[in-house]
Amino acid sequence: MLSLQRPLLAACLYLLLPCSHSKILWYTNGFHYQDLSNGNGKDEIYFNGIRLHVESPQHSVSATTGSNVTLPCHYHYEPELTTPRRTRVRWFWLPTYANATPPEAFARESKVMVAMGNSHRSYGSFKGRVRLRRSAPGDMSLVINELQLDDTGRYRCEVIDGLEDESVTVKLALSGVAFPYYSRKGRYHFNFFGAQQACQDQDATLATFEQLFAEWEDGLDWCNAGWLADGTVQYPIRDSRAVCGGKGVAPGVRSYGYRHKILHRFDAFCFTASIKGTVYYLNHTTKLNFTEAVQACANDGSQIAKVGQLYAAWKLTGLDCCNAGWLSDRSVRYPITNPRVNCGPTEPGVRCFGFPPPSVKFGVYCYR
Known part of the structure; x- marks a missing residue:
């Protein structure tokens, strides 16, 4: 019985030998999958294959609601290929408000579109509103039709070739205006969800900090605190005064921080970017x-x-x-x-x- 075990033991010992004493077939598809011995001894591997590059000439795009917008994304290979490869592209979206919420409330990226060859699929609120431009080889730019107020955020274009993938991010903002809004019952009557609804009722959405800050830079001065899209309560002050946080305090967008979305009540800062209609x-x-x-x-x-x-x-x-x-x-x-x-x-x-x-x-x- 012992003699039957010796060949198995020898096989196990063979598998544990260093790579220099064994023949291992390394997988490669022309990218980074090279023999580990191809290095400098400092855990750095030299690259000598084809590399995928994904780029965007614009990392920030702005538009108005109701319009069509293109988020640019292009890919190419270095060195250039003599024969085309079959690649897949995936577009993801992270809403604007998700960038500023507390860590426990961070949103995950949502799929916008997946495409391979002539086949494609869109998801969620983007279904039927998105397509790839494909104006030239390597063009995977995303076209969004009938832009909506809630479409703002960071979009990520991911191009996949076999086991290799690269991505680039494009930020979408809306050209519009943030404005203060309060209930006809008086000041400070909205909890967070009431503020959301009040803005929607007026063809707007809760403003982000960036949108409110842009209005402050344009001269907005408002002494009443209002909800923002990330659940914070803030207000913009150009002319410091005693009743608005202190006369000696520097101008700026002042913050109460995060407040309880149900119990606490304030005004709202809304944002609109629609030019459809007259x-x-x-x-x-x-x-x-x-x-x-x-x-x-x-x-x-x-x-x-x-x-x-x-x-x-x-x-x-x-x-x-x-x-x-x-x-x-x-x-x-x-x-x-x-x-x-x-x-x-x-x-x-x-x-x-x-x-x-x-x-x-x-x-x-x-x-x-």
């Missing part, structure tokens, strides 16, 4: 109460405008009108691009009269 002040023979204003827009083949639509028209199309008018949330506002006498402050902006009683008569802004 917002206009309705020329009417008489001033209107709120009910009459809604009907007047309907009679004109439109609907009463939302706050986000008015802000977008002001910021993105230059809407300028010195007449106060009703909006769908029962607030009264008017947009000024070119400040002038009798049209409010000396800075451009959307002026707000608050929420007057619905029986008071004003003009109306319609959306078509």
Whole structure:
């Protein structure tokens, strides 16, 4: 019985011998899979094969909602190949708000599209809205149609060839405007989810810190704290004063940090980037109460405008009108691009009269 075990023992010992004493067939597909002896003795392996490169000429792209946008991604080989390889591409998306949430709330990347040859598949809210541009060999740029407010974030283009894969990241931002918003019941009535809904009702979404910071750089000064998309509560101050965090404190976007999303209540900072449709002040023979204003827009083949639509028209199309008018949330506002006498402050902006009683008569802004 002992004699039968000796060949097996010898085979086991053979497998444990150093590589220099055994013949091992190394797998290679033309990339990095080289013999470990091809090195400098310091755990560094020399590369002498074909390498896959994935690049993007733009690492940040901005667009407006409702438009089509292209996120560039290209790949090539060094040295160039004489025959084409069969590659696969995968696009992933990490939402903007996921970059700033607490560690326990970090979101995972979501699949946007997977493609190989002429076959492709899209996922989730991107289904039917995305395609690959393929304008030239190696072009795997992602085209997103009918861009939505929630599409912002980081997109990762991953190209796969056998066991080799490389990727590049492109950030998608929206050209738009962040604005403060509060309930007609008064200040500080929204918990986080109420703030989300309030922004959605006005054709907007909760702003990110980056969007609010951009407005602060453009001159936004607002002394009431509001929810942001990442669950923090912040507010932008240009002119330091005692009632807004202290007169001696430097200007900036001030933060209360993360707050309880259900128990704590604040205002909201919303963001809109839509330029689909037209917002206009309705020329009417008489001033209107709120009910009459809604009907007047309907009679004109439109609907009463939302706050986000008015802000977008002001910021993105230059809407300028010195007449106060009703909006769908029962607030009264008017947009000024070119400040002038009798049209409010000396800075451009959307002026707000608050929420007057619905029986008071004003003009109306319609959306078509």
